[in-house]
Amino acid sequence: MNSRITSEIFEATAEPDPEAGLFLNVATNGLAVLDRLGLRERIVDKGHRSPHLIMWSSTGKRLGTVPNGPARDPERGSVVVRRGILHHVLRDAVREAGIPVTFGARLDRIEQADAAVRAFFADGRTADGDLLVGADGVGSPTRRHIDADAPSPAYSGLVGLGGVARVPGLAPTPEAQHMVFGRRSFFGYLVRHDGEVYWFANVTHPAADRDALRAVTAEEWLAVLRELHADDPYPVPEILRHAAGELGGYPIDDLVHVPHWSRGRVVAVGDAVHATSPSAGQGASLALEDAITLARCLRDAPDHATAFAEYQRLRQPRVEAVVGYARAINRQKRVTRSRLGIAIRDAMLPMFLRKAADDTRNDWLYNHEIAWQGSPVGGRR
Ligand SMILES: Cc1cc2nc3c(=O)[nH]c(=O)nc-3n(C[C@H](O)[C@H](O)[C@H](O)COP(=O)(O)OP(=O)(O)OC[C@H]3O[C@@H](n4cnc5c(N)ncnc54)[C@H](O)[C@@H]3O)c2cc1C
Structure with a gap:
């Protein structure tokens, strides 16, 4: 349709906040899109390479290692980076491309x-x-414009919290994040080469009353977390002992199937049409995939209606599969109060995870390359 598309960006927040949103996993497939944009190294250089997820039980038993990227290919593994850095890199690229950005809109x-x-x-x-x-x-207003009857996000039963801490004596965890199926809550952490600890917890919580959650102070959350994780193995209680500052406290929502992604001259991308819970570490990467796919469809299709239809056709099966995958992980994270439930989980997980390091069944998540030149848009599911 057009090889040169001029654009302008409008953002609701008043100004960039480098601390907002803590950190996130940019998966192999998201890094591939950043590579296409010439931005991959800017992220990898400032991130924590994290190709392995090392899983632990609540008793401190090592359950197994899961690839955070294509199996047996750690060089192409995912990277954890502060969200503020990802935003900064994208903003710089936007400025270099001469695209105006208006904040507070x-x-x-x-x-x-x-x-x-x-x-x-x-x-x-x-x-x-x-x-x-x-x-x-x-919470996209665009989704509502496209379809007033569009589905609303569903609450996962988990609240996400996290922070950055420094814990004396805690050694760096190169190439890895650690995930602990705690007795009463799920916990993840990594230690950067400079000793900075990135940690998060997924707390099983019955209701997603946003206003009530917002009213809980960081100190109150910390007291809850210290109690929930008091009996979990080192270094979980130690990290929480040193934690301070903002902790988030987001109800984790997802949005599996949105029937209409466009109407007339309006189209939506990313969480607006397929929010995935953080459990798969894929939300930002899927949004990047959407963006490059839409750009290519607009470039190649004869008109915007064809481009929008093609974009949705190419993207929807993949993103719905990823959201479903993340939902399945959430089920494992939700904590059962029964001792029997915990015992069954701790007995079953090692069996599932024993060969996980070499298991290629999740490679479809990561080996999704979106051709920019030549062949049709889209890769393997
Ligand atoms: C606790 C938590 C942890 C997560 N961890 C990960 C992770 O490790 N890896 C990962 O890939 N994903 C993670 N995610 C998901 C990831 O953040 C999202 O999938 C991703 O940010 C989606 O990008 P997006 O651009 O579609 O939406 P967003 O990042 O939500 O961006 C939307 C933007 O639109 C702006 N906006 C909203 N409404 C308006 C309006 N009316 N007018 C103008 N601007 C507006 C917002 O201010 C925001 O800047 C996590 C999410 C949460 C909540």
Whole structure:
């Protein structure tokens, strides 16, 4: 359709916050998209290479190692990086490409006609264009514009918390993250070469009352976490002893099937149409895949309607499979209160994980390359 598309970005937050959102896993497939954009090394250099997930039981028994990337290919493994760094790298690239970014512009509503679309922002500003791409996250107003009956996100039963800490004497964990099926809550951590610890917990929680969760202070959460993890193996209680600062406290939601990803001149990408819980470490990578796929469809299709339909056709089966995969992991993370349940889990997991390091069944998550030149868009599922 067009080899040169000019664009402009509008973002609701008032200004970039380097501390917001802690850290995240950029998976092999997301790194492949960043590589295509010439940005991979900027992320890898500042991240923690993390091709192995080492799993532990609540009694401190090593259950097995799961590849965080294609099996037997640690060089291509995923990387954990501060979200602020990923944002910074993307913002720099946007600036280098001459794309204007306006902060403090909260999309309120959208109107479209045959030949154009207009965005209305909360402060009264408007912006006009040929097309509008909503990359506005799991609470997306764009999704509602596309389809007023679009499904809402579903709560997973888990609340995500995490932080950055320094723990005297705790050795770095090169090439790995550690995951602990704690007695009363799931815990993950890694230690960077400079001693900085990135940690998170997934707490089983019955309700997703956002306002109530927001009202819980970091100190209160910390007290809860210290109690929940008090009997878990070293270094979990020690990390929590040294934890401080903001901890998040997000209800973990997902969104499996959104029937309509576009309407007229408006299309949505990323969590707006397929939010995946963090358990697969894939949400940001899927959003990157969407972006490059949509760009290619717009470049190659004769008109935007064809491009949008092709984009959804190419993306939907894959993203729904990933969201489903993450849901299955959540079921293992949710903590049963029964001792028998814990005993069964601890007995079964080593059997599942014994050969996980060489298990190629999850390679489809990571070996998804999106051709930019030549062959049709899309790779293996
Ligand atoms: C606790 C937690 C941990 C996670 N860990 C990982 C991980 O390790 N790896 C991973 O890949 N994914 C992880 N995820 C998921 C990941 O964050 C998302 O999948 C990913 O950020 C989706 O990108 P997006 O661009 O679609 O949406 P978002 O990153 O949510 O970005 C949406 C943007 O739109 C803006 N916005 C929202 N509404 C408006 C509006 N009305 N007007 C203008 N702008 C608006 C927001 O301010 C935001 O900047 C995690 C999520 C959570 C909650």
